[in-house]
Each structure stands twice: as C-alpha cells, then as structure tokens.
Amino acid sequence: MELSLATRTVGEHTVLEVGGEVDVYTAPRLRERLLELIDGGARHVVVDLGRVDFLDSTGLGVLVGALKRLRSASGSFALVCDKEPLLKIFRITALDQVFPLHPTVDAAISADSAGAGA
Amino acid sequence: MATVKLSFSPAPVHVRTARLVGVAVARRAGVREDLLDEVRLAIGEACTRAVALHRQYGLADPVLVEMSDGGSYAVRVVDRAPIEAGIGLTALPPDELANESLTDEALTTGVGFALLAGFVEDLQVRPVDEGIGTEVRMVWPVGR
Numbered sequence: 499m500e501l502s503l504a505t506r507t508v509g510e511h512t513v514l515e516v517g518g519e520v521d522v523y524t525a526p527r528l529r530e531r532l533l534e535l536i537d538g539g540a541r542h543v544v545v546d547l548g549r550v551d552f553l554d555s556t557g558l559g560v561l562v563g564a565l566k567r568l569r570s571a572s573g574s575f576a577l578v579c580d581k582e583p584l585l586k587i588f589r590i591t592a593l594d595q596v597f598p599l600h601p602t603v604d605a606a607i608s609a610d611s612a613g614a615g616a
Numbered sequence: 617m618a619t620v621k622l623s624f625s626p627a628p629v630h631v632r633t634a635r636l637v638g639v640a641v642a643r644r645a646g647v648r649e650d651l652l653d654e655v656r657l658a659i660g661e662a663c664t665r666a667v668a669l670h671r672q673y674g675l676a677d678p679v680l681v682e683m684s685d686g687g688s689y690a691v692r693v694v695d696r697a698p699i700e701a702g703i704g705l706t707a708l709p710p711d712e713l714a715n716e717s718l719t720d721e722a723l724t725t726g727v728g729f730a731l732l733a734g735f736v737e738d739l740q741v742r743p744v745d746e747g748i749g750t751e752v753r754m755v756w757p758v759g760r
Contacts, residue, residue: 521628521631521632521660522628522664522667523628523631523632552656554657554660554661554664555661555724555725555727555728555731556664556724556728558727559720559723559727560720562714562723563720565714566714587657590730590734590735591713591730592713593713595713596714
C-alpha cells in the first residue's frame with residue numbers, strides 16, 4: 499500500500515498520521531514531511547504509526563533523524579504504536595529504549611505535556 | 617525442489633516487488649503464516665542493503681534474489697559490491713542509536729542488520745562463490 503501522510507494539530511502538538519508502507523522507496527517522502535514540519539516551527543511532534551503496515555530500517559532511520567533534530571531544538575518527539583509486529587521491530591533494534599512509544603495519540607500527548615511541565 | 621529467481625535493477629522502487637514475490641513463494645512453500653511478516657521484513661532488509669551497496673559503488677548490475685523450497689525455504693540475496701564493504705556489518709548498541717555523531721547511513725545499516733539478525737535464526741552473510749560480491753542467505757522452516 500502507498501504511503502499516506504496527514505497532519506493535524508492538537509494544542510501545541512503536531513500529529514503526523516502515517517499509513518501504508520514505509521520503506522527504502524517511500525521513506526524519503528516521510529523525511530521531507532517531517533523536515534517541513536520542523537522547519538515550519540513544529541516543536542512537539544507525535545507520529546502516529548497506527549495505519550502503518552510495513553516499516554523497515556530506512557523508515558526507522560528517518561524517525562531517529564527527526565528525534566535528534568527536535569531534541570537539539572529543545573522540542574519533543576513521540577511515536578504512537580500498538581501493533582505487536584511493529585513493536586517487535588522496535589524491541590529487536592533496541593529503539594524502544596530511544597523513542598517514547600505510546601498506545602494512543604492521547605496518551606502520547608498527555609505524557610509529553612506532563613514531561614514538559616515538570 | 618522448486619526455485620524462483622528474481623533479478624532487479626538496483627533501485628529502491630523494486631525492493632517492494634522483491635518482498636511481495638518473496639512472501640508469495642514462502643507461502644507457497646509452506647512457511648507458517650505467523651512467520652510471513654518476518655520473511656517480508658528480512659527479504660526487504662537484505663534487498664535494501666544490496667541496493668544501497670550498488671548505489672554506493674555506482675554499480676548498474678542487477679541484484680539477484682533466489683528463492684528455493686527444498687525441505688526448507690531458503691532465500692539468497694546477492695549483491696556485486698566489493699567484499700570488504702559487504703561483510704563489515706555490525707549491530708549498534710542501544711546507547712549509540714540516538715547519538716548525535718552517528719550518520720543516518722550508519723544508523724540505517726546498523727538497524728537493518730539488527731533486524732536481519734533478530735528475525736532470521738538461520739542467517740549467513742558470506743562472499744559469493746564466483747566473482748565479486750556478497751550473498752545474504754536466510755532459511756526458514758516449512759510445514760507445521
């Protein structure tokens with residue numbers, strides 16, 4: 499399935515909903531969109547992987563790139579994922595220790611807002 | 617033993633085709649349904665790695681994917697890049713993954729190898745028997 503990208507704003511958070519396959523062919527489009535958002539001033543970004551049915555190392559690399567960029571801009575970056583096959587990918591690569599992972603967008607925003615306010 | 621061979625120009629757009637064919641042949645060979653996601657990911661990672669190496673070295677040669685089902689499901693992904701480039705795969709420790717100094721390419725390579733090693737119990741990366749290049753050989757059990 500083709501990559502789909504949709505953005506919405508929830509308070510101070512920018513939520514990027516990703517669907518379809520994120521691989522070596524489509525990941526550059528995801529990278530471009532994340533860069534557009536960050537360059538456009540988004541500082542608290544939540545990427546919702548709820549409708550992603552394939553994610554490879556190239557896609558993971560793009561997500562790590564966005565995390566690093568937002569960290570250096572004093573922003574925050576979180577992922578929403580509740581599918582076991584995708585969660586297994588994060589565990590195997592140890593990226594579950596790098597990304598804040600949440601089961602829902604609400605949970606990601608609550609956790610991030612609590613962290614920012616602390 | 618049945619064999620299916622796929623040879624594709626080293627372009628990212630064709631990696632998806634290789635995944636689709638690889639999973640279709642795996643299903644036909646009798647690989648368990650619950651392993652097919654891992655087969656799809658592993659073939660994709662091996663092909664992504666081969667495409668990246670061909671592009672890095674400016675090689676127009678096709679990447680070869682050979683699938684066979686003689687008692688188990690074996691997939692070979694063959695690149696034609698210099699061997700010293702292909703064998704030096706290392707997995708990255710967790711504390712280095714988000715390190716600022718790590719390049720995107722190094723991160724993707726390390727993560728790709730971690731996925732291959734994590735999802736394929738029977739995995740070999742070795743020089744091809746003839747000529748220049750490396751083959752990634754992956755084997756999965758068939759039947760119940």
